[in-house]
Amino acid sequence: MAGTFVNEALIGKKDGAGELATPALVIDLPAFERNIKTMAEHCARAGLTLRPHAKTHKCAEIARRQIAAGAVGICCAKLGEAEVMADAGIENILLTSPVVLPRALDRLMALNDRIPDLHVVIDSEENARALEAAAEKAGRPLNVLVDLDIGLHRTGIAPEAAPALARFADGAKHLRFKGLQAYGGHLMHIEGFAERREKSLAAMDVMKSVKDALEKEGILCPIMTGGGTGTFDIDPEANVLTELQGGSYIFMDKQYNDVEGANGNVPFETALYVQMSVISNNTPRLATTDAGFKSFATDAEPPLLRSGAPEGASYFFFGDEQGGILLPKGESLPLGAVLTAVTPHCDPTVNLYDAYHVVEEGVLTAIWPIEARGRSA
Numbered sequence: 001m002a003g004t005f006v007n008e009a010l011i012g013k014k015d016g017a018g019e020l021a022t023p024a025l026v027i028d029l030p031a032f033e034r035n036i037k038t039m040a041e042h043c044a045r046a047g048l049t050l051r052p053h054a055k056t057h058k059c060a061e062i063a064r065r066q067i068a069a070g071a072v073g074i075c076c077a078k079l080g081e082a083e084v085m086a087d088a089g090i091e092n093i094l095l096t097s098p099v100v101l102p103r104a105l106d107r108l109m110a111l112n113d114r115i116p117d118l119h120v121v122i123d124s125e126e127n128a129r130a131l132e133a134a135a136e137k138a139g140r141p142l143n144v145l146v147d148l149d150i151g152l153h154r155t156g157i158a159p160e161a162a163p164a165l166a167r168f169a170d171g172a173k174h175l176r177f178k179g180l181q182a183y184g185g186h187l188m189h190i191e192g193f194a195e196r197r198e199k200s201l202a203a204m205d206v207m208k209s210v211k212d213a214l215e216k217e218g219i220l221c222p223i224m225t226g227g228g229t230g231t232f233d234i235d236p237e238a239n240v241l242t243e244l245q246g247g248s249y250i251f252m253d254k255q256y257n258d259v260e261g262a263n264g265n266v267p268f269e270t271a272l273y274v275q276m277s278v279i280s281n282n283t284p285r286l287a288t289t290d291a292g293f294k295s296f297a298t299d300a301e302p303p304l305l306r307s308g309a310p311e312g313a314s315y316f317f318f319g320d321e322q323g324g325i326l327l328p329k330g331e332s333l334p335l336g337a338v339l340t341a342v343t344p345h346c347d348p349t350v351n352l353y354d355a356y357h358v359v360e361e362g363v364l365t366a367i368w369p370i371e372a373r374g375r376s377a
């Protein structure tokens with residue numbers, strides 16, 4: 001293999017995208033660029049700061065493009081992800097999950113030394129005390145936001161206990177209290193717009209009441225961060241967040257394509273595919289491809305075929321390494337036939353690949369490494 005990536009030799013070749021070694025993760029560049037622009041313009045219009053979540057793409061090139069389009073910085077889910085992004089020159093990062101292990105605190109302080117704008121969320125006084133001690137030892141203050149639990153119960157402090165934690169952070173000598181985070185992960189995929197809107201507005205009301213209570217005591221919340229692709233057009237109406245954390249909007253996936261937008265449709269387009277090839281057609285009405293459990297996240301429904309298969313064909317998982325294509329009566333696919341599928345759930349699918357294949361009208365124009373792939377610690 002010449003170079004780092006198996007498909008490098010195909011860059012710039014006419015129709016080269018059809019010849020990729022598969023399975024391959026593919027970005028439809030024009031659709032992807034429209035998604036970046038649509039979200040950036042939406043936030044600018046609404047007067048909101050955009051801080052896209054990099055856990056979706058784990059790729060420095062994409063983070064740089066989001067920032068070039070107007071994003072203030074990025075969110076990272078994990079410390080390892082943030083370290084990779086800092087290595088790539090990204091200087092403004094919010095860590096959206098608590099960092100608690102003692103050795104991780106050392107890494108957090110090293111990261112805080114390296115980039116000018118690191119922020120991390122806290123959801124307990126125990127963790128806040130540990131961060132305060134670590135920041136004192138490191139000799140540099142640390143920006144913190146209080147993560148609120150608005151019903152998901154994954155992380156975040158109960159709203160009624162939040163003011164005490166914010167008070168603690170605000171008073172801690174080596175912590176800089178910057179505001180609140182609230183992410184309603186349980187709301188994002190509610191399919192009906194009206195129900196999602198009603199529940200999201202109610203959740204944002206809870207966040208607002210915590211902010212109001214703090215402001216009464218003179219504790220300001222300059223950053224109010226949260227939201228996702230499922231609430232991007234509801235959050236401005238709630239008028240509580242100052243910054244949006246959308247992640248999936250750049251790619252979309254089957255899960256998000258099933259979610260109804262404000263007027264029936266969502267302005268984001270599918271821009272991410274898995275390309276696969278037929279490796280066997282040993283059985284009538286069946287074709288076996290080279291993309292199985294190792295090529296798609298499997299937490300949602302099976303991948304949706306987009307191109308290369310006849311109308312009525314469907315994909316099923318056929319093991320670790322293979323997928324099955326069930327074909328309508330009388331149909332078959334030849335060996336080497338190229339198919340693409342929409343990913344069921346984009347973020348955990350991306351984490352399975354080393355690189356994106358960037359495609360424009362059938363031409364592979366670039367390969368972008370997924371540097372933070374696997375950096376979950």
Ligand code: PLP
Pocket residue numbers: 053056075096183185188226227228229230245246247248249
């Ligand atoms: N913020 C947080 C804290 C998240 O966990 C996520 C995704 O799970 C996002 C933002 C991005 O959300 P989405 O992919 O729905 O746009």
Ligand code: MN
Pocket residue numbers: 248345346347348
């Ligand atoms: Mn996701």
